[in-house]
Amino acid sequence: MRTPPVVNSPDTAAAPRGRSMAALFCGAALMNAAMAMTSAVATIVAGDTLGAAWGAVPNSAGVVGTGVGALVLTWLAGRRGRRAGLVLGYAAAALGAGLAVVAVAVGDVAALIAGMLLLGLGNAGAQLSRYAAADLYPAHRRGFALGLLVWAGTVGAVGGPLLLDPAGAAAHRLGAAAMTGPFLAAAVAGTVAAVAALGAPAGRVRVAASPLPLRDLVRAPAARSALSVMVTAQVVMVAVMTAAPVDMHMHGHGLGAVGVILSTHTLGMFAVSPLTGRLVDRVGARPVMLAGLLSLAVAALLAAVAPEGEMALRAGALFLLGYGWNLCFVGGSGLLARDLPAAQRARVEGAVDAAVWGIAAAASLASTLLLSAGGYPALAALSCVLLAVPLVLVLFGGDVAARSSS
The missing domain is CATH 1.20.1250.20 (MFS general substrate transporter like domains)
Structure with a gap:
């Protein structure tokens, strides 16, 4: 006798969605915290080195990195899936934060700008994760999913600046310059976000066989x-x-x-x-x-x-x-x-x-x-x-x- 197929109940369907939402929320919150910390310190470091008029340059590089990252990670999501795009973006952010640590230690503003560009890729992943969350829900509940992921920004925007002083103190205890502390914390945040993103939805986004010009x-x-x-x-x-x-x-x-x-x-x-x-x-x-x-x-x-x-x-x-x-x-x-x-x-x-x-x-x-x-x-x-x-x-x-x- 043929065994009938097992149909997922609402509870079993909700469990994977809940894990995916937790992974997306965690990644977005960590990356918002990383950007809040590094943006503030990058402005100070660049201003001290180049003058106040140029203090916004590293932050602008981070914003540009976010814009470019939105296109790159969307392209990757269509070929390798949303999970791959998020993991890559957050890993790039961790690498960028590590590069910024070295840049601050040696006073290399060009390397700091490059680090902020890579951090922008991670920020792009955090921003795009709201659409990954929306895809987990039926059309009439996608607004709630989007809002929940945007709300993750609260955790980062509030928690990130609060970590500036403890991160600087920790770096000082390790024998490094205090200004490197927030970037060290951002590197940890990016790494944890990349690990958390392994629980994000793995499916590739649907792409038309003959896509219309943008x-x-x-x-x-x-x-x-x-x-x-x-x-x-x-x-x-x-x-x-x-x-x-x-x-x-x-x-x-x-x-x-x-x-x-x-x-x-x-x-x-x-x-x-x-x-x-x-x-x-x-x-x-x-x-x-x-x-x-x-x-x-x-x-x-x-x-x-x-x-x-x-x-x-x-x-x-x-x-x-x-x-x-x-x-x-x-x-x-x-x-x-x-x-x-x-x-x-x-x-x-x-x-x-x-x-x-x-x-x-x-x-x-x-x-x-x-x-x-x-x-x-x-x-x-x-x-x-x-x-x-x-x-x-x-x-x-x-x-x-x-x-x-x-």
Whole structure:
């Protein structure tokens, strides 16, 4: 008598998904912590060596590495599977952190920049892991999965800076320069993330036999709306956030006040991501993205008009800036994960992430120049002009896919 096939029960199906989600969450949290630590120290080291004007160069290299890594790891995921891409990205980050340790010890800024580029590859893996999480769930629950992986950034963004002093002290006890400590910790984090990624989904992403040119793919309504919203939100968020500490320092505020403002901003960016994901699942991506764009516009205006002594108002503006970005980022990612054809999804996801991070590098460098030229009012006015473009596109651009999801 022939034995009937065994059908997995919901419990047995949930167990592998739970392990995969734990692996993805662990990797993303560790890499966010590594980037938070190394970005802060790389700026200080480069500024001390090259002068303050060039302090942002290693960080920009890390952002560029993230953009390039999004394309490279997406290509690899189509040939060797998502697990292979994540393991490679995190291993490259560990190698980059090790290279940066040597660079800081000998004062080689060029090697430090190379190390930050490799760290960017790991950051790309952490960012792309949200799509790997979404693929584990049915379409109506992908927003929750995306939000949960974005929320992993909270662990890294909060925990990473807290490790700076202990990592420096540990390096000093080992006889090394204190500034090498955060990079040593990042090397450990990258290594552990690579090991954890062995539990990530192994399947290859689906790729069409005859893929359309990428320029044709991004003309699809879902891709066009997600790209415009996510890129614009990233530019506005990075520009206003980067300029805030500079503006506060120019008006006599100390590091304590700056730290409070940035912590409030980070809280808005990450802390409520699971709720945003559930909101995408319940009401659709389009209204979530619209709410995000409007929140960013209000935040930019509040930051511009807030009196210098009104720290509560400025903190509220930076929190709203972070949450507006969160709505746009999770909403746009959810639109891509739910409404693109499976065979084309991974290529577009990788291309959109590459564009977001590549443009973010330019926005970071341009924001302080604009602040010097016209102050916060000019920055806020430009932000509102930029936000009008995706707002009109989502409202009137014939985004059928986004309308149907809502």
